[in-house]
Amino acid sequence: MTDTVWPDLKNDKLMYIDQTLLPNEKRVCECCDLRQLYGEIKRLAIRGAPAIGVGAAIGFYAYETRGTETDAKRFLRALEEDGEYLVSSRPTAVNLAWAVKRMLKAAKSAENGGVPAMKAALKAEAEAIYNEDIATCRAIGEHGAKLIKPGARLLTHCNAGALAAVRYGTALAPIYLAQEQGKNPRVFADETRPLLQGARLTAWELAENGVDVTLICDNMAASLMAKGEIDAVFVGADRVAANGDAANKIGTLSVAVNANHFGVPFYVCAPFSTIDLECPDGGSIIIEQRAPEEVTTMHYRRMMTHPGAKVYNPAFDVTPAELITGIVTEKGIFKGGELANGK
8 A cells, every 4th residue: 555645855855646637647746845735735636634734744844944044033934824825725624734733833842943953843743744644544444443344335435545644544444454354344435526536536546455345426325225235334524523523525414314314333534633622513614615617527528517507516514423423533433522532
């Protein structure tokens, strides 16, 4: 299993797989420019909450280490401005702001040593965030795999796998660990309109890693549940509020409602870096609105609708805590009201 984002520490660069080209082309790219990094996160070349956080940390250090400012206080002010700019690229995914805050804190702690010490601190922190993500996702997988019985039939929505993190992923980590344990789960992957992350990314990476995967249209999930062909649902999250409400790719709420109706366990898998205890509930989560062209023309050569038709295209929806069976983290499995104890 290859990494999705990683640091080139020798040359101070961010390396990443451009996810907009999958599954037709696997292209490795590099970045050491802040505007390029902003654009790559914005256009989803780097996507998935953990991958965004790690990629932002590495790319931030790669850009800042090339700066020529020699005054520590001016350097720190520039870092804060650059961090604010970078965070604005994807407002819903809390890992982005979390990673930038960690980078700024590391630089500030080294301020007395001058700019060279601050740059060294940024590099060390970016490497730490990268390594921590690998360990965190592995731990999520180990806890979540305990919920999977041999031969279980599982449903997932969007992509919260290795492509959404450095390695393993969040929602797919339990599946990969269950596969390693010989449980051989079967996975149904929602295509996930409008950007088809389930079709382009989840089905691709599961098949690449030898997992039995079946691609379905989003509107087929309830039919499978009604027939008793889904044993559990595993999804990721871009932000989890303090009460356990979880924001994830648009369509997740529909899956949760259907799972609740048919008595199918519904699990959200997320690292504690995705849990925002300062956000009281899902109503406080900013939902990113994306371009109408993603709905009207994306992946098609011609318009799919009348050009005068309006488009509503939120990137995420919020699943209330009462529909979530458990939140699987690197520290264990929690109910919504228990998250503060783990943080």
